[in-house]
Amino acid sequence: MSEPKKLTLENLAHLMERRGLLSREQLKDVLARGKSQEARLYSLHYSGASRRKNTGVELVSPSEILASFNLEIPGSHGQVLTVDTITEALASATGLSYLKIDPLKLDLQVVTNHIPRPFALKNLIVAVNELRGVITVAVADPFNEAIIHELAVARRLEIRRVLSSKNDILKILREFYGFRASVLAAEAEVATSIDLGNLEQFFKLKGQQDVESTDKHVISAVDFLLNYAFDQHASDIHIEPKRESSLIRFRIDGVIHNIHVIPKPMHAPIISRIKMLSRMDMAEKRRPQDGRIKTNFNNKDIELRVSTVPVAFGEKVVIRVFDPDILLQDLDSMGFFPRELLLFNSFLRRPNGIVLVTGPTGSGKTTTLYSSLRSLSSPEVNIVTVEDPIEMVMEEFNQIGVQQGIGVSFDSILRNILRQDPDIIMIGEIRDRETAENAVQAALTGHLVLSTLHTNDTASTIIRLLDLGVPPFMISATVLGIVAQRLVRKICPHCKKVRNLSPDECAYLQLPESSYAVWEGAGCKECRGTGYRGRSGLFEVMELNERLKALVSGSAGLAAITAAARQEGVITLREIAINKMLEGVTTYEEVISMTG
Ligand SMILES: [Zn+2]
Structure with a gap:
């Protein structure tokens, strides 16, 4: 059977049916409802104002229409027909290779040098590779040979x-051409103002404010950069001055990727723009500074914490991205097992007492605290937080930042905070005796106190409090429960495959049997070949019940508390990690690296 020569919904649907991706009934349904679905999608995506003629951008593509039906692929046990699946099938039917574009693998020069932007937009094509004079161009329509010719x-x-x-093509066109155009335009302006590349000189002559407030190209370059970082779910953005250029890198799921190399003269203006946005002292370039930017992406507020340090070739900036989708989650989607979630929720519902969350840096404690506070927040309760520094600014809470420089410490804030009539108090971290005493005091006077400590597990947290000088009977009287937590990487659902643990691996984890089925990611386009996507929390939860309270008051040691906690049903982080592995959430390797 000959394949169609024009990309219409009808042709596409028939093609998918022939390839077994649609059933006869689904095909009929698509053909019957296609037109109205297209109209619906069109009005959903494009309001009248944004309609532009003569570009491929504002058209709803046949693949998008077909995917929007969310049809189950026949015989696939729940796999839905997506744009990616459709595109892949269309590629193989038309003899083209399919490419899921990974923006991190693209070269700015290759993308933007060969094809003029209007032409690329109009025809929805993008240059993705250049090798020995051959340009690889990604196209959205396999029947557009004439255009390419x-x-x-x-x-x-x-x-x-x-x-x-x-969508993949459009994303690249927007990010790359936008950023590139801004950088080039700004560079051109800088170059016409001065003849040499010595921008330091230029700044001294012209002054910071002039460059910043007038250069719209620098402004849009920074906007493009931030949007790109949010889109890629980067947790950190690094802008690093080198001798001849400036390197922009993103950290994504814990791994650093090189993103752009930009001309050196653009480094200082971009840094200045970021310093201005984060309200830093623009003239200060020799001392490290900290600042903060609040911005908006896809209708959600994103908080950026910015820090600058002088390095050999200029100022280096690191921007940490605080995404509310990560920092504020539903407690039941964070990775708790049912018993632990039930216990933790019971602590949070108590009118007074202390709830402690413990773990090393980067174990997700802040997410747990913020998410807990959010679940407790209502117009009737007054939530006050004391943090060093404030991680993310939330309107629902009254947040106070510690400022050691001017004598505003945890201790001094906590002494005054009770006059603010709080119901719930979050203390960023208990680091010293004074803070511990204030937390106890607040709990004794009828407040619910949430805080964190740097300890490895629940039982050793008790010992840490004793070391800080909190009397045993005070711990018994105030601490409701302790949560110890870690994060493990989740296996990518797109390339998950089963394997068997070897007898050695089973022995290493001290498992009762010598073989278990576990899962791992083979590595695919969706996970950039890492086999992982996203992270899940592990939570060990200990309730300070009557038996444990008696032990603590009686000055029992770590071994006795740990043993009693086990008998009271506390499941250790290690066991929880192993359960997550056996359930297929994470891998053997993650369990090993988490448990050391
Ligand atoms: Zn994958």
Whole structure:
């Protein structure tokens, strides 16, 4: 059977049916409802104002319409027909390679040098690779050979086509051409103001404010950069001055990726723009500074914490991204097992007492605290937090930042805070005796206190409090419960595959049997070959019940408390990690690296 020559919904649907991705009934349904679905999608995505003629951007593609039906692929046990699946099938039907575009693998120069932006937008194509004079161009429509031929002739290029989804292509066009255009334009302006590349000199002559407030290109370059980082779910953005250039890198799921290399003269203006946004002292370049930016992406507020340090070739900036979707989660989606969640929730519902969350840096304690406070927040309760520094600014809470420099310490804030009539108090961290005493005092006077400590497990937290000088009977009287937590990486659902633990591995984890089925990620486009996607919390929860209170008051040691906690049903982090592995959430390797 010959394949169609034009990309319409009808052709596409028939093609998918032939490839077994649609059943006969689904095909009929798609053909019957196609037109109205297209109209619905169109009005959903494009309001009248944003409609532009003569570009492929504002059209709803046949693949998008087909995917929007959320149809189950016949015989797939629940797998839904997505744009990616459709594009992949379309590619193989038309003899093209399918490319799921990974923006991190693209080169800014290659993307933007060969194809003019209007032409790329109009035809939804993007250059993704250049190798020995051959340009690989990703296209959204496999039947647009004429356009590509025209381009090849006009620009004297040898072009190879691959097929990608419209959304993937559009994303690249927006991010890369936008950023590139801004950097080039700004560079051109800088270059016309001074002849040499010595921008330091330029700043001294012209002054900071002039460059910052007038250069709209620098402003949009920074906007593009931030949007790109949010889109890629980067947790950190690094902007590093080198001798000849400036390197921009993102940290994504714990791993650093190089993103852009930009001309050196652009480094200082971009840094200045970021310093201005974060309200730093612009003239100060020799001392490290900290600042904060609140911004908006896809209708959600994102908090950025910015820090600058002088390095050999200029100022280096690191921007930490606080995404509310990460910091504020539903407690039941964070990875708690049912018993632990039930216990933890019971602590939070008590009118007074102390709830402690413990773990090393980066174990997700802040997420647990913020998410807990959020679950408790209502117009009737007054929540006050004391943090060093404030991680993310939340309107529902009254947050106070510690400022050691001017004598505003945890201790001094806590002494005054009770006059603010709080119901619930969150103390960022208990580090010293004074803070511990204040926490106890607040709990004794009828407040619910949430805080964190740097300890490894629940039982040793008791010992740490004793070391800080809290009397045993005070611990018994105030501490409701302790949560010890860690984060493990979750296996990518797209490339998850089963394997068997070897007898050695079973022995290492001290498992009763010598073989278990576990899962791991093979590595795919969705997870950038890492086999992991996202992270899940592990929670060990200990309730300070009557038996444990008696032990603590009687000055029992760590071994006795640990043994009693086990008998009272506390499941250790290690056991919880192993359960997560056996359930297919995480891998053997993650369990090993977490449990040391
Ligand atoms: Zn994967």
